[in-house]
Amino acid sequence: MSLKELLKKKETAIVAQWFDRVVNTYQLDTSRFLKSQKDAFANPVGNTLLQGLKAVFDETTDRMDNETVISFLDPIIRIRALQDFSASKAVGFVFFLKEIIREQTAKETQGNAALQAEMLLFESKIDELALTAFDIYMQCREKVYEIKANEVRNRTFTAFHRAGLVADWEEEPRH
Amino acid sequence: MADDLLKPDELLARTDHRPPATGWMDTPVNIRKGMYCYAANPKSVEYLSLPYARQWNPVEDDWKLPENWKQIIFEGIRDRLDRFRSFKIFMDICVRCGACADKCHFFIGTGDPKNMPVLRAELLRSIYRNDFTTAGKIFGKVAGARPMTAEVLKEWWYYFFQCTECRRCSVFCPYGIDTAEITIIARELLNLLGLNIDWIATPVANCFRTGNHLGIQPHAFKDMLEFFVDDLEEITGIRVEPSFNRKGADILFITPSGDVFADPGTYTCMGYMLLFHYLREKYGFDITWSTYASEGGNFGFFTSHETMKRLNSKMYAEAKRLGVKWILGGECGHMWRVIHQYMDTMNGPADFLEEPVSPITGTKFENARGTKMVHLSEFTADLIKHGKLELDPSRNDNLKVTFHDSCNPARGMGLLDEPRYVIKNVCKHFYEMPPNTIRENTFCCGSGSGLNAGENMELRLSGGLPRANAVKYVHEKHGVNMLACVCAIDRAVLPPLMDYWVPGVDVTGLTELVANALILPGEKERETNLRGEPLPGMEE
Ligand code: SF4
Numbered sequence: 231m232s233l234k235e236l237l238k239k240k241e242t243a244i245v246a247q248w249f250d251r252v253v254n255t256y257q258l259d260t261s262r263f264l265k266s267q268k269d270a271f272a273n274p275v276g277n278t279l280l281q282g283l284k285a286v287f288d289e290t291t292d293r294m295d296n297e298t299v300i301s302f303l304d305p306i307i308r309i310r311a312l313q314d315f316s317a318s319k320a321v322g323f324v325f326f327l328k329e330i331i332r333e334q335t336a337k338e339t340q341g342n343a344a345l346q347a348e349m350l351l352f353e354s355k356i357d358e359l360a361l362t363a364f365d366i367y368m369q370c371r372e373k374v375y376e377i378k379a380n381e382v383r384n385r386t387f388t389a390f391h392r393a394g395l396v397a398d399w400e401e402e403p404r405h
Numbered sequence: 406m407a408d409d410l411l412k413p414d415e416l417l418a419r420t421d422h423r424p425p426a427t428g429w430m431d432t433p434v435n436i437r438k439g440m441y442c443y444a445a446n447p448k449s450v451e452y453l454s455l456p457y458a459r460q461w462n463p464v465e466d467d468w469k470l471p472e473n474w475k476q477i478i479f480e481g482i483r484d485r486l487d488r489f490r491s492f493k494i495f496m497d498i499c500v501r502c503g504a505c506a507d508k509c510h511f512f513i514g515t516g517d518p519k520n521m522p523v524l525r526a527e528l529l530r531s532i533y534r535n536d537f538t539t540a541g542k543i544f545g546k547v548a549g550a551r552p553m554t555a556e557v558l559k560e561w562w563y564y565f566f567q568c569t570e571c572r573r574c575s576v577f578c579p580y581g582i583d584t585a586e587i588t589i590i591a592r593e594l595l596n597l598l599g600l601n602i603d604w605i606a607t608p609v610a611n612c613f614r615t616g617n618h619l620g621i622q623p624h625a626f627k628d629m630l631e632f633f634v635d636d637l638e639e640i641t642g643i644r645v646e647p648s649f650n651r652k653g654a655d656i657l658f659i660t661p662s663g664d665v666f667a668d669p670g671t672y673t674c675m676g677y678m679l680l681f682h683y684l685r686e687k688y689g690f691d692i693t694w695s696t697y698a699s700e701g702g703n704f705g706f707f708t709s710h711e712t713m714k715r716l717n718s719k720m721y722a723e724a725k726r727l728g729v730k731w732i733l734g735g736e737c738g739h740m741w742r743v744i745h746q747y748m749d750t751m752n753g754p755a756d757f758l759e760e761p762v763s764p765i766t767g768t769k770f771e772n773a774r775g776t777k778m779v780h781l782s783e784f785t786a787d788l789i790k791h792g793k794l795e796l797d798p799s800r801n802d803n804l805k806v807t808f809h810d811s812c813n814p815a816r817g818m819g820l821l822d823e824p825r826y827v828i829k830n831v832c833k834h835f836y837e838m839p840p841n842t843i844r845e846n847t848f849c850c851g852s853g854s855g856l857n858a859g860e861n862m863e864l865r866l867s868g869g870l871p872r873a874n875a876v877k878y879v880h881e882k883h884g885v886n887m888l889a890c891v892c893a894i895d896r897a898v899l900p901p902l903m904d905y906w907v908p909g910v911d912v913t914g915l916t917e918l919v920a921n922a923l924i925l926p927g928e929k930e931r932e933t934n935l936r937g938e939p940l941p942g943m944e945e
């Protein structure tokens with residue numbers, strides 16, 4: 231059996247474990263909620279994770295089409311880029327996949343040189359994934375700063391100010 | 406960021422690090438950049454005669470509190486327990502069933518358990534138990550009590566300014582506990598120590614001084630509307646003539662100043678002007694704007710009951726001065742919550758005004774009997790229902806519209822069907838978001854209750870995730886490209902929210918859509934909408 235076939239066979243278990251590990255990066259009360267609430271609109275974070283991780287895994291074991299990978303990684307990282315995570319924590323969940331796969335395939339790969347070689351190749355795909363994740367993270371952070379800088383409200387206010395239409399505190403007569 | 410930098414060998418270990426499972430009382434508050442708003446400018450605090458105006462910085466250890474601050478908080482709680490029965494009840498009756506826990510957009514978006522409404526309330530309730538209940542005094546932590554400390558105070562400040570007072574949680578509480586009311590009290594208590602945020606305190610001071618949150622003076626307010634007159638003439642060929650501060654007008658119009666100064670609210674404002682012109686030409690409708698009561702919004706509501714009252718009273722003082730019959734209110738959010746829930750007992754009854762009756766259809770707005778103030782969506786829906794508006798909805802054919810129920814008009818006053826009725830009459834393509842995200846269950850924009858500053862963008866964007874997620878769904882499923890709303894804060898904050906989560910969706914007020922469809926007597930063939938974009942079929 232090729233690694234690809236093996237991973238396909240174990241897909242459900244691998245994705246479930248990956249989801250679990252990512253969800254466990256949140257505090258206990260939160261991870262409980264992320265796992266249990268199944269409604270996609272009541273629980274957008276949990277749902278985005280579940281859908282996204284599954285799709286990313288599929289893609290990694292398959293064509294590894296960059297566009298598709300980005301389209302599923304982006305929503306996850308877009309969320310984590312705002313939450314209380316350092317950059318390494320926000321994207322580091324990608325590496326969980328390495329450990330999980332090693333664990334899940336330990337029995338089969340033992341003593342099987344062909345599978346082991348395939349595994350090395352596969353792990354480099356995960357490294358690639360992590361780099362993509364980091365790019366997305368940077369784009370999200372840049373977007374946040376861009377939004378902060380450009381909020382229409384501020385722009386308009388500045389325009390008003392320039393036109394001398396807003397009174398400054400300094401102009402206030404003493405009272 | 407420096408404390409985020411780890412040694413390489415620590416990196417991988419830490420990415421998998423599960424946060425320690427400490428109880429919430431033992432989890433210290435971490436005031437994180439992007440999640441809080443700057444401290445109030447002392448000048449604004451002083452201007453409002455609020456206590457302890459000073460420079461202080463939330464991320465510094467020393468908040469420069471008055472020496473007897475614990476006493477002030479204790480007395481503040483005691484005083485409010487006496488004055489507000491609801492507060493006392495909300496402190497006592499929560500059974501911690503958890504029904505509200507996962508209903509807050511801030512919890513859903515940030516994943517921070519202290520944003521669960523039940524925990525948010527518990528931050529204050531634990532002190533109440535400690536100081537005001539026998540069980541708490543005797544059993545302490547076992548009974549969910551803890552003493553007041555500087556750490557607790559910081560936690561209050563951080564998390565009560567992470568609640569938009571949207572009331573979504575209250576919809577799910579079997580006891581009707583309204584965490585928004587608890588936040589309102591908590592913010593009052595914080596204000597007793599001079600701990601407001603600048604995005605609230607300075608607009609309130611401005612409003613108190615010049616009549617609106619931005620400090621736009623009367624002549625500038627008028628200038629701005631006159632710019633719009635020119636724009637409208639270019640688009641429609643018709644010169645509208647808004648009237649200002651006119652004594653003896655039938656009706657006074659009040660809208661948030663955001664409509665006058667910030668895109669895309671300005672297009673809604675132009676919409677009001679076209680609508681009023683149409684009604685005057687056709688039916689002799691007689692309405693005036695005020696350059697003094699030039700703010701419908703009321704950031705006083707986010708400060709204290711007294712401050713809210715002071716700002717609200719200006720609108721009624723102006724109505725009295727001008728001698729109008731009643732007030733028509735524009736598309737605003739919390740203005741309506743203040744009017745609907747507080748005005749009557751606070752500054753009412755407004756006996757000097759008449760019970761509102763539409764001069765065009767004769768409809769009596771009985772729901773506004775006490776406050777004498779009618780919501781423009783209701784007024785417009787009534788006009789459409791009576792066939793009083795000539796409309797060409799095909800001018801909005803390029804739009805696929807969905808409607809965001811703003812928390813205050815929706816949950817605060819039950820305005821659910823009128824805006825939808827209006828949209829469906831002026832646009833052909835309307836799609837609802839999923840049912841658990843609209844109407845009474847609507848998700849907040851994430852920036853209400855004075856939290857629409859720039860420095861807390863991470864908070865706003867993550868709090869807005871549940872709303873944006875539902876928009877994304879209709880965007881992908883039906884190609885929705887326009888998010889309509891009846892709130893000025895929404896018009897200001899939804900565009901950046903869409904920019905981050907659902908690029909390709911724009912934001913509009915209702916009356917902008919109405920004005921685009923409205924066929925004015927004597928108008929030229931319109932080539933563009935109010936934004937100056939080509940109408941469908943008019944693209945080159
Ligand atoms: S009022 Fe709204 S923001 Fe505040 S706790 Fe309840 S759901 Fe959250």
Ligand code: SF4
Nearest residue numbers: 499501502503505578
């Ligand atoms: S739903 Fe009501 S009773 Fe239940 S935990 Fe929340 S506030 Fe308390």
